[in-house]
Amino acid sequence: MLTKRIIPCLDVKSGRVVKGVKFQNLADVGDPVELAVRYEQEGADEVVFLDITATIEERRTILDVARRTAERLFIPLTIGGGIRTYGDVKETLRAGADKVSMNTAAVDNPALITETARDFGSQCVVVAIDTRREARGHKVYTRAGSKPSGLDTIEWAKRVADLGAGEILLTSIDADGTTDGYDLEVTSSVADAVRIPVIASGGCGSAAHIEEVLTRGRADAALAASIFHYGTMTVGAVKDALRRKGLPVR
């Protein structure tokens, strides 16, 4: 049986791991390669690096991190942040990422989804959607949650799936950094609207949150950062808790 995936996410700035609370207040917590390997040993199903520097001159740093990680990590690695062009996708995959995640670039240039899916395969194209609850439903934000795109979240999710995305990484801006739990409503709405896997992100503070987003939220995978970095729980402990609740985990 296909298991539900637990995916630790590392925010990386200038080659070092940080975790933003509501995308601010960054605290340095270590080397991305070492942390990724530690997560594999703990039973993580995949690892995501989100490059939050992403200035042109620092693109090299994350590619070097990808290369060093591919030497030592034997579970899938996704890299997001600062992916703007077809060339960025190609370079990031060739450096050692298994998937790339694109957000702002997908909104600005939806054809990029189709072009990269065609040449590298849908499976390596993850579209990240940052969503915020508004009076008229959930709306998509770009540029690290700072800019409203005007797009409806559910409609955009369907569209990226049609364009060739292999997965959706859905982050609730409202929930992110709160540790109060994932946004189950928007997660289940997106999971029901598309026929590609959905990774839930934003708000995780406990194993119970992960359990509810994988059941009531109908997500295929749960991404979390702070609970793993700060040692609130290990990946193994989360999986034990999910197993006790009868969820299929590795």
Added chain:
Amino acid sequence: MLPLTLLDYGVGNIHSLKKSFEQAGAQVTVETEPSRILAAKALLLPGVGAFGKVAAQIAPFRSELKARLEQGLPAFAVCIGMQILYESSEEGEGEGLGLFPGRVRRLRHARLPHIGWNSVEHEGRGPLAGVPSNAYLYFVHSYAPSECSDPCVATTDYGGRFAAASVRGKVWAVQFHPEKSSATGARIVRNFVDFVSRG
């Protein structure tokens, strides 16, 4: 040290596959040149890309490559590398090598691609020697060979059973990614290196 030639299709991440075989004691050379691929002592067909593109790339030396494999060239094929060993695919145009009979079909599941860790049922043959049945391995694909009889030696269920591993002589093919399957994957890689090294 086992010399392995990795056929590079020019797309995607091949580092982890190369590294995982190096860790198992092989010496891996990355090649795109048909003459050097045909001269390989043992071949590695990686698992990134689309059927049509890979079929087009091997088209110029397709019959020579098939003949080499039929004559006993050891090969390990992953994902799309496995699919190309069949006759054809619903994913795209072009001919596979036809070393295995049948057509690669789109999985019949409501949610595709099939991404993640799934259990593999098998009887410990070939790549799966020493791996418990129903062990979890990492998959990422939308197409797979649907033939679950010979040469298939392992199956997985995702909207129906498909061939998770196939073996013919010294050609081992797996639909999952051993290089992304942590310790269990490392065991499978080691099985191939040991098998070929023993002659």
